[in-house]
Amino acid sequence: MVMAALTGYRVRLRYKRPGEPDVWLSADVIVFAPATFDSVNSWVLGLTHHFVVGVAAEGIGKGIPIVAMPCVNAAYVQHHRFEESVAELRVMGVSVLCGGGGFVPNPPGSGKPADDPWDRALDAAAVLAGA
Template sequence: MSTLYLFASAAEPVFEVARVIEDAQADGWDVCLGLTPTAARWLAGSLDGLAVLTGHPVRWDYRLPGEPDVWPEASAILVAPATFNTVNQWALGITDTFVVGVVAEGIGRGIPTVAVPCLSAAYARHPQYERSVETLRGAGVSVLDGEVGGVGPHESAPFPWRLGLDAVRDWGAVPFGGG
């Protein structure tokens, strides 16, 4: 079975993550869930249940030196919802959080990675955001945003989880029904 690292930032769609994990598992993925520290705080009451659902501990912090890595190697990564802060830190290589550290390293390791940003139109107009999206795309990340990705700012529309899962599948990392 192929392993999907599902990394979520603190944006309202994170509250739907259990359903998304189930959808990814139905697609044939072994899912490992990573959260930004704020997203972990938001989901604090659900972390044990999410760990049972995935069969892996939910991670939001780096492991200590000498501790074993408790997750299998990633076949692909889906970063969704990816907030303004996460996208910019990732593009700039600021790896002070577990999620951003893993996805930044994932670029260098050639792991197929899809990002589905979740931010307001005001954030999307910030000049650094456009530069960050260009940087990530230039590094091989599929950023589903704007004209290239077909996804716009998420102020009221339903978050396109299925689009992100399909994009990871279409990358060729795992077919529907397992890998």
């Protein structure tokens, strides 16, 4: 995997079993991007049925700085739960890059992932990590 080659660490996609060693170092910062409509809402509600949501939820409890960049279309943004979830994440100390200065939702079906502001998420993470 490319990520393993870049970091020198095994990529973990599932929860480890009890007694298995943790293969990750302690995180200086977590970047959650792209954060989907489902992931953002599940995270706020504490529903950790997806591994990445569990990592982010635990990160809040561990006091790890977190940058989240939701990548959702403009129709999802109209759902009242999304706005409430983004606001709640911010209350929990998560830096949410959505709207001006972050991800700007596209009309449904017109997303271009290559054009998303990935550099802004990484820049925000560097600031939070003190780099």
